[in-house]
Amino acid sequence: MKLLIDIGHPAHFHLFKNLIIYLKENRHKIIVTSRNKDVTNSLLEHYGIEFICISEPRKNIFGMIFELIQRGINIIQLHIKNNFDASIGSTMSIAHLSAIFDVPSYNFGEDDDDVVPLSSFITFPFSTKIINPESIRCKRWKEKRVFYPSYHELAYLHPNNFTPDENVLKKYKLYKKKYVIARFSALNAYHDMKAKGISNGLWKRLEILFNNYEIVMSIENEKSHMIDPWDMHHLLAFSKMIISDSQTMTIEGSVLGISSIRINTFIGKLTVIDELEKKYKLAVGFFPHEEDKILNVVNAILVNPQTDKIWAERRSKLLADKIDFNNWMIEFFDNQISENNKNCNSPTF
Numbered sequence: 424m425k426l427l428i429d430i431g432h433p434a435h436f437h438l439f440k441n442l443i444i445y446l447k448e449n450r451h452k453i454i455v456t457s458r459n460k461d462v463t464n465s466l467l468e469h470y471g472i473e474f475i476c477i478s479e480p481r482k483n484i485f486g487m488i489f490e491l492i493q494r495g496i497n498i499i500q501l502h503i504k505n506n507f508d509a510s511i512g513s514t515m516s517i518a519h520l521s522a523i524f525d526v527p528s529y530n531f532g533e534d535d536d537d538v539v540p541l542s543s544f545i546t547f548p549f550s551t552k553i554i555n556p557e558s559i560r561c562k563r564w565k566e567k568r569v570f571y572p573s574y575h576e577l578a579y580l581h582p583n584n585f586t587p588d589e590n591v592l593k594k595y596k597l598y599k600k601k602y603v604i605a606r607f608s609a610l611n612a613y614h615d616m617k618a619k620g621i622s623n624g625l626w627k628r629l630e631i632l633f634n635n636y637e638i639v640m641s642i643e644n645e646k647s648h649m650i651d652p653w654d655m656h657h658l659l660a661f662s663k664m665i666i667s668d669s670q671t672m673t674i675e676g677s678v679l680g681i682s683s684i685r686i687n688t689f690i691g692k693l694t695v696i697d698e699l700e701k702k703y704k705l706a707v708g709f710f711p712h713e714e715d716k717i718l719n720v721v722n723a724i725l726v727n728p729q730t731d732k733i734w735a736e737r738r739s740k741l742l743a744d745k746i747d748f749n750n751w752m753i754e755f756f757d758n759q760i761s762e763n764n765k766n767c768n769s770p771t772f
Contacts, residue, residue: 424451429512431458434671436466437579441749462652518549527551535560573748581747587660599661602637606667620668620687677705680738
């Protein structure tokens with residue numbers, strides 16, 4: 424099969440990297456397209472995955488529209504050259520390829536439709552399948568939905584797919600449970616408009632609480648990162664805490680069993696993180712204005728000698744309930760390909 428995998432975000436790279444390797448090993452022709460967002464291209468280069476960068480993020484709504492058109496044109500040109508059998512990704516562009524050329528598209532989403540309404544309305548009507556966690560909130564396009572009992576992050580951080588390497592800490596002169604990770608999101612995506620995260624004033628107050636810990640800073644779109652992006656999950660796995668206004672890294676910390684504090688204005692809006700916060704208690708979410716409450720909870724977690732044990736037990740409960748999502752994707756696409764091979768005159772894939 425000739426397959427397009429479109430990667431628009433570093434998290435999408437991690438989501439699909441093991442699937443890409445599997446498909447290539449099974450002699451499928453894979454063309455990977457990327458969006459030069461944050462460290463996406465650096466990760467692709469580091470892991471030796473060939474890719475074609477077809478766009479860069481823009482800063483305002485008109486720039487975003489221009490980029491969307493640019494990506495669409497570039498993907499159409501690639502299809503004319505390669506004649507894809509299917510496309511896989513988490514982007515609008517692959518759905519538009521379906522609309523124009525009837526190329527089956529498999530669109531993976533972890534956000535609720537009403538949180539990303541524009542993306543949903545210009546993507547999902549054209550997608551062949553919409554692949555979501557079973558906890559997702561949705562009202563439309565139900566006939567296209569494929570639900571699974573897991574999260575994107577368990578495609579690459581499930582114990583079957585990731586073993587943290589404590590030796591990586593030596594590279595940064597860090598010690599297990601003696602540092603915290605602070606992740607600051609740029610909050611400049613179209614669905615982040617008017618969103619707020621960790622303010623400078625709040626961060627200064629938090630720094631005082633962390634005076635007995637090293638602080639590892641991770642700032643989206645920074646040119647110079649303290650940590651190489653391919654090392655971040657190893658460091659996250661041995662950290663004492665992650666404090667963040669990023670959705671993705673909050674989930675990553677949670678599924679690794681790390682105390683995860685989320686501070687932004689998306690509290691109560693995202694069902695995946697809500698499940699981690701309310702059902703599994705692996706994350707704690709706050710609005711930015713709840714400064715005193717944030718400080719009290721963060722301090723309580725830091726001073727509790729049972730914190731690491733408590734979070735490890737909660738993670739065990741999560742892993743008992745959720746599946747290895749990478750294995751699910753492999754089985755899903757193997758089945759799609761098998762069905763296509765059985766019925767070549769009326770392809771399903």
